[in-house]
Amino acid sequence: xxxxxxxxxxxxxxxxxxxxxxxxxxxxxxxxxxxxxxxxxxxxxxxxxxxxxxxxxxxxxxxxxxxxxxxxxxxxxxxxxxxxxxxxxxxxxxxxxxxxxxxxxxxxxxxxxx
Amino acid sequence: xxxxxxxxxxxxxxxxxxxxxxxxxxxxxxxxxxxxxxxxxxxxxxxxxxxxxxxxxxxxxxxxxxxxxxxxxxxxxxxxxxxxxxxxxxxxxxxxxxxxxxxxxxxxxxxxxxxxxxx
Numbered sequence: 001x002x003x004x005x006x007x008x009x010x011x012x013x014x015x016x017x018x019x020x021x022x023x024x025x026x027x028x029x030x031x032x033x034x035x036x037x038x039x040x041x042x043x044x045x046x047x048x049x050x051x052x053x054x055x056x057x058x059x060x061x062x063x064x065x066x067x068x069x070x071x072x073x074x075x076x077x078x079x080x081x082x083x084x085x086x087x088x089x090x091x092x093x094x095x096x097x098x099x100x101x102x103x104x105x106x107x108x109x110x111x112x113x114x
Numbered sequence: 115x116x117x118x119x120x121x122x123x124x125x126x127x128x129x130x131x132x133x134x135x136x137x138x139x140x141x142x143x144x145x146x147x148x149x150x151x152x153x154x155x156x157x158x159x160x161x162x163x164x165x166x167x168x169x170x171x172x173x174x175x176x177x178x179x180x181x182x183x184x185x186x187x188x189x190x191x192x193x194x195x196x197x198x199x200x201x202x203x204x205x206x207x208x209x210x211x212x213x214x215x216x217x218x219x220x221x222x223x224x225x226x227x228x229x230x231x232x233x
Contacts, residue, residue, distance in 0.1 A: 004156070032219040043118070044157075044205060044224035051219045089157060093220055100145065100209060100220025101170065104157040 002027045006090050006105035013080055013112050021075040021108045023064075023090035031092040033057075033066050033073040034102070039086045047075075047088070080112045116140065118225035120206050126231045132194040135228045139188070139208030145169075146189050147209075147222060148181060152202040160204075163189060175200075196232045203227040 007022040025031065035047040035057070048057030053068035062077045073090060090105040119138045127133050139146045148160040160179070161171040165186035174181070178197070183189040193200055207222035 034219075034221075036224070041226075043120075043226035044207075046221055046223075049219050049221065091157075100222070101147070101159050101162060102149075102157075102220075102222060103159070104149075106154070106156040107151075 002031070002092060002094055002103050004090050004092055004103055004105035006088075006108050009087075009107070009109040011108060011110050013110070015082055015112055015114055016079045017112075019075070019077040019080045019084070019110070021088055021090075021110070023073045023075065023105060025071050025073065025090075025092050027071075027092055027094075030068075031094065033064070034091045034093070035062070035064055035073070035075050036089045036091060036104075037086045038089070038107075044089065080110070082112045082114055085110055085112045118206055118208055118223050120204075120225035120228045122228055123226065124229045124231070126233065127196055128233050129198055130195045132192065133196055133230060135191045135193075135204050135206075135230070137189045137191070137206030137225060139206070140210075140223055143208035143210045143223075144186070145209040145211065145220075145222075146183060147207045148189070148191055149205040149207065150202050151205065151227075152199075157205065160191075193230070196230075198232050201230055201232045203229050 003026045032051045034049045036044045037047045048059040050057040050066035056065045087107045091102045121136045146163040151157045159173040162169045163183045180192045205227045207224040
């Protein structure tokens with residue numbers, strides 16, 4: 001079945017460090033891919049998305065490229081800030097389910113130290 | 115525009131008791147979803163309403179869970195009787211089909227979640 005695998009956390013970085021959170025997926029067909037973020041005490045927020053192969057989603061300095069050949073959607077940011085501390089979830093939408101059900105990875109907790 | 119609101123934010127109950135979680139979606143959103151995250155694991159789909167109808171309830175763990183969406187507005191998720199393994203964070207999300215047609219993807223807006231602790 002469809003699934004999403006993320007690198008395990010927690011990830012601890014110093015401010016201004018480069019961030020990569022790996023995400024790979026298994027799906028039949030051509031899913032849409034998403035990164036959601038949950039800041040402390042808040043709900044899940046959409047960070048970025050990509051709907052087809054080679055698309056690059058970007059927002060708030062974060063980027064992720066939909067790589068069909070490697071079935072990956074790795075999240076990157078060139079210089080993290082303390083305010084980026086949160087839990088990040090990679091997800092895909094089931095291409096054969098018009099209900100738009102999302103399938104999530106297990107989440108990666110990021111902690112950025114000053 | 116108001117977002118998705120969930121109540122209560124945290125509930126602590128004893129095993130065997132009943133708890134009802136409530137979700138108010140964004141006004142006008144026909145799609146309403148329930149998800150659950152158990153301690154550090156992935157967020158798992160529970161069910162999907164389109165207006166007042168259950169479109170997909172394949173993720174509901176067992177018959178101790180009952181979801182309703184009377185009138186196609188807010189939704190409730192009742193757990194009766196609660197067991198220890200039901201502890202976790204329950205997320206509600208909503209979306210609108212017209213947004214999906216415009217953006218090419220079904221973008222869900224999530225609430226802050228209801229944390230359930232069963233002792």
